[in-house]
Amino acid sequence: MSKTTLAAIALAFLGISLVFGCAGPRLKDQVGFGIWAADNDLWDEAVFRWKKVLDQDPQSVAAHNNLAVAYEKKGLWEDARKEYEAALKVAPDNPWVKLNFKNFKDNLKPEKSDKKGKAAQDENK
Amino acid sequence: MKINSPILLCLLAFLAACGGGDTYRKIRVELPAYSPLHPEQFEQLVFSGFLVAKEPDGLDLNKEIVEYFGPEFERRLHFRVTVQRVALESEELFRKPDFWRSLTPGPGRVLYITGKAELSRETRKAILGKAKADAEDPLARQRGIAERSLFSLSLHLYLIRGDSGEVVLDRDFKETKAYSNPKQRADFAFYDLAQRVKTKLFRPILSEERMQERYLLLK
Numbered sequence: 001m002s003k004t005t006l007a008a009i010a011l012a013f014l015g016i017s018l019v020f021g022c023a024g025p026r027l028k029d030q031v032g033f034g035i036w037a038a039d040n041d042l043w044d045e046a047v048f049r050w051k052k053v054l055d056q057d058p059q060s061v062a063a064h065n066n067l068a069v070a071y072e073k074k075g076l077w078e079d080a081r082k083e084y085e086a087a088l089k090v091a092p093d094n095p096w097v098k099l100n101f102k103n104f105k106d107n108l109k110p111e112k113s114d115k116k117g118k119a120a121q122d123e124n125k
Numbered sequence: 126m127k128i129n130s131p132i133l134l135c136l137l138a139f140l141a142a143c144g145g146g147d148t149y150r151k152i153r154v155e156l157p158a159y160s161p162l163h164p165e166q167f168e169q170l171v172f173s174g175f176l177v178a179k180e181p182d183g184l185d186l187n188k189e190i191v192e193y194f195g196p197e198f199e200r201r202l203h204f205r206v207t208v209q210r211v212a213l214e215s216e217e218l219f220r221k222p223d224f225w226r227s228l229t230p231g232p233g234r235v236l237y238i239t240g241k242a243e244l245s246r247e248t249r250k251a252i253l254g255k256a257k258a259d260a261e262d263p264l265a266r267q268r269g270i271a272e273r274s275l276f277s278l279s280l281h282l283y284l285i286r287g288d289s290g291e292v293v294l295d296r297d298f299k300e301t302k303a304y305s306n307p308k309q310r311a312d313f314a315f316y317d318l319a320q321r322v323k324t325k326l327f328r329p330i331l332s333e334e335r336m337q338e339r340y341l342l343l344k
Contacts, residue, residue: 038152061342066342069154096216096340097340107337
């Protein structure tokens with residue numbers, strides 16, 4: 001096989017790889033489609049997609065984590081907690097899941113009241 | 126190696142397309158605040174009085190609380206608001222379900238609001254910031270010491286279910302504000318401080334949304 005032919009095959013392969021590689025997450029992959037839906041504020045659709053992922057792969061950290069975020073958005077706190085815990089069970093060191101779970105728990109806490117007292121400075125100025 | 130370089134290029138391209146790039150997406154999303162209270166379960170809110178630890182002379186803190194927060198609960202949560210003063214002897218009473226159950230006449234969906242309140246006033250000396258009087262600005266403040274009024278409102282609120290006597294919301298608020306007027310009226314100060322409490326109180330009760338950051342995983 002000549003060098004030129006090899007280069008042509010390489011270029012064609014590169015093109016195909018890029019097309020499928022980029023289009024995959026948006027069009028084919030349910031996780032990516034769920035993210036697209038979430039970006040467009042279609043959270044029910046996102047939940048549907050991520051649940052579908054879990055049907056096929058119950059160990060999907062992305063699906064568990066993303067579902068948890070969607071449940072938070074819908075105010076389903078217990079469901080969100082379960083999904084974060086499931087994600088952390090599969091990937092206990094995943095920094096993004098850990099951060100999300102921390103923020104989730106902070107959101108459940110009552111708003112910190114100003115214990116020290118916030119003296120309004122405007123009156124003094 | 127030279128012959129294999131296009132194959133290597135293919136492999137790298139494939140890996141980059143399939144496995145490269147970010148693994149997460151940071152999003153800013155409006156999430157509702159968590160509320161342990163389900164307002165739709167109640168139709169009547171009863172102000173049963175507050176244990177008042179301290180209040181300025183001439184100000185009835187219990188009355189002010191009812192007058193300020195009553196209409197807010199009516200307007201925001203559509204509760205029927207009534208007042209039923211109860212003899213509160215100590216804070217322990219807030220955690221006695223039997224007591225609150227005994228107050229509830231029937232199976233009505235009643236929510237009691239009670240707690241502990243304190244409005245204190247202090248006069249403090251403040252050092253004025255400007256070092257020199259500006260000759261061109263006769264209104265400029267002189268260096269010196271001025272008196273300031275400092276009001277603090279402490280409000281420990283309990284919302285209690287009438288049917289079970291269970292505490293559904295237990296929040297502690299402390300707000301302080303300084304006034305340049307040393308003779309600031311206590312009722313006006315209460316109004317300012319209660320406004321701050323109101324914002325913090327109703328945000329979780331109404332599950333108002335707040336912008337927060339979360340990470341979605343791409344794979």
